[in-house]
Amino acid sequence: MSNEIRFALYSVKKNIQSSAELRTSFLMNVVGMAINNTAFILLWIYFIKSFGIIGGWTSAEVVALQGFLALAYGVVFCLAQGIRKIPDYVASGAFDRFMLSPKNLLLRVATSSFGASAVGDVVFGVACLIIYGFLIQASLMQILLIVLVVILATLIFLATVIAIFSTSFLWVDSNAVTNGFFELFLTPALFHGGAFQGLTRFIFIFIIPSLLIGTIPVEIVRYLSFDKLALLAGLTIFWLLVSVKLFFKAVRRYESSNFMTFGN
């Protein structure tokens, strides 16, 4: 196990070194994503100021929602961007090199690529949550909850993307299909909690776990809701188990193709 972790961390380090070799694109990606996220949040704040509070959500909650989302997205695609590349790896046959590795296949694939632009998301996410903490004058309990739900939201985001991109082995046009699934999962997560009620809320919690990344974490911190915390923890474990199982089952369907590819 220690060798697996050692290699995974080493792999991330090498990915960062490799990305940093292409300095201009690295910096463009990081700065570009931070600017992009800032523009998005300003749009929401302007929207709320214009139309007032929706479903009890103020600008502070919107900032928190974007913070949780950006942090989960950023951490996952920063350290484990390889998961998002599974459709490309499968279509090109580049997945072969992971099958030849003596390491845990999922960990090896996940850490095979570093998302420079996701660094911008991490920075933006941290900034949002710090601002949120000041806006609500967070208590110590709320600060601890923020840290805990960031971990849970990141894990459930990771589990969901593993599940989504693992289906690459099942489709001929895996890129289009998995990106469609990913949009279906991510887009509802971008809207604040007041937007989904009743059946849609149920669907986006229990069937497509979009609201578990941002909306539910905000509600946990805002209302100090330990019931929802337990629900989030339970669903995180469930999705982690399902996604890992799905990945290793789907890999057996891999049919290597013969396009020319490069390493790592």
Next chain:
Amino acid sequence: MEQLINIKNLTKKFNFPVKNTSKNWLKNLVRPDTKEVVAVDNISFSVNKGERIAFIGPNGAGKSTTIKMLTGIIFPTSGSIDILGFDPTEDRKKLAYQIGTVFGQRSQLLPNLPITDSLEFFGVMYDLSDQQIKKRSQELIEIFELSSFIDQPVRKLSLGQRMRAEVAVSLIHQPKIILLDEPTIGLDVVAKKSLRDLLMKVNKEDGVTIFLTSHDVGDIESLCDRTIIIDNGQIIKDLATRDLAQTFIFEKYIDLVSDNKFTNFFQLPKGLRYTTKAPNQITVVVDLQQISVKEAIKKLLDIFDVSDIDVYDADMETVIRYIYERDKASQ
């Protein structure tokens, strides 16, 4: 002789959707017909320690599919594989510690970083200590003569340099077998020879078993002591490379040289045909199933005024082309 690879009744079938023109587009979309292709069809063979095997065949014969099943990249439809005592479908990780792989069309190197980083990367992946990585990297840099371009990012290397680096990296963990899929593809003659010499060296000095697929006759002739020919997923020949030409000789070549220039190229008797018609040399192919060499020489000497004559076998490329074409014609 210790057996390292033992394959029994190995089969791989692929299924893919095909458009049925008699169905409408919706039926084709929702319930497409599928077509089954048998890429590898019930093959069996074994490989002994230290052998150098050429696994050859025309495009689409099943070479790469077999090598991918041997390494655990894809799963067989049926049959069994025992490689170094492991079943690649169950023990993929354990097997990976014991084998090295090189895919000519697929680089394993880190494109933006120098070769030393790739050597280190693979060393860490195979759980070598820092000291072991340093020592082994130095050995490989010397053996494969990488030092002149060791600091260049991989993406800036020539194809020949890159392939040497690929093989070096695949040997970092001192594997018992190295499997190579078209390692000399795209290389110039000098780079090809250099790579073959290096592979021969690791086979002779370290006892590494070599299993390679190639379309290059030079790889087979100069490197491999045994040749397995596969076509349409089936093994059609498994024999010592030196016996390959002898087994399949159905043609001989005769060079005729004249002090006076050849001016008339007469119609040749049955069983003979020209391959070269030049003023100073004629080359004729003798179809041994129609005419003997003795008879052919007699008839040619009756026709031409010759000062020198040379009789020789078909080269390896011709032999292999003959085998492929014969197999295609028999279908």
